[in-house]
Amino acid sequence: MKVFTLAFLIYLDYKALQQREKLTKRSKRDSLWEKAHERNAKRVLKLIVELEGLWVKMGQYLSTRADVLPEAYIRLLKQLQDSLPPRRLEEVRQTIEQQLGQSMDELFTSFVSVPLATASMYPFMA
Template sequence: MYIYLCVRDGVGNIYRRRAKVFTLAMIIYIDYKALQKREKFMKKPKSDALWKKAHERNAKRVFNLMVELEGLWVKLGQYLSSRADVLPSAFISILKQLQDSLPPRPFEEFCHTIEKELGKSRKELFLDFDENPLATASIAQVHRATLIDGQKAVVKVQHEDIKNSCGRI
């Protein structure tokens, strides 16, 4: 059996998200510009090490923001992680983490979505429910469960703040 739930509301505050992206872009720009200015007074080996650290630092910043903003941002990070021809290796290695897995959402959020969409609590719908996700992706999370009638199921629930208009069970 395949169960798929989607939430139809909750994109979040678009202006807050844009401000976060813009703020991070400015932080990264200033970081690289400052390094560029300091580089003029350094020897090559020291300069190379500082650039490598700057790339790692900024890649972590981008990664953290993409995980926070989720959805399309994670998809963008996954794409960028495949562009070794465009980005420094530090970005590639850090953004590749978006390919494998994302941090799981809180189980309470998952249960809230089920109750909101189906009008019943998790305990009314399932005999057993594994709190540890099988997988967490950019738009949904998957858990093993046993339905009330004893049938084994995999339950995939879209994250609360991902906008979509689907809804099949």
């Protein structure tokens, strides 16, 4: 529902811009579009970060598609390549213990609780 709501909001924003453009001097039209792209790209980025998971992957892919999206979207979505907020340690601990079937204390002699970065991890198929 959040995705459809945002898509509708962005649609309305661009439709309103099309109407405003008719009343704007030619010299200022490019600036209007750039501001709209920036505003809407920020909205998209914020929602992608909130939704996590596959949405982040889609955002990462879209950040490589300069042939499809305006520059503002590409620039902001590139943040998904290496600037995602880290997950809480308890969430990481729970995932590791669930996937590996042992407690963190049994698996590691030491574990640094301060994250260095965020990464995507895929389970390996045996």
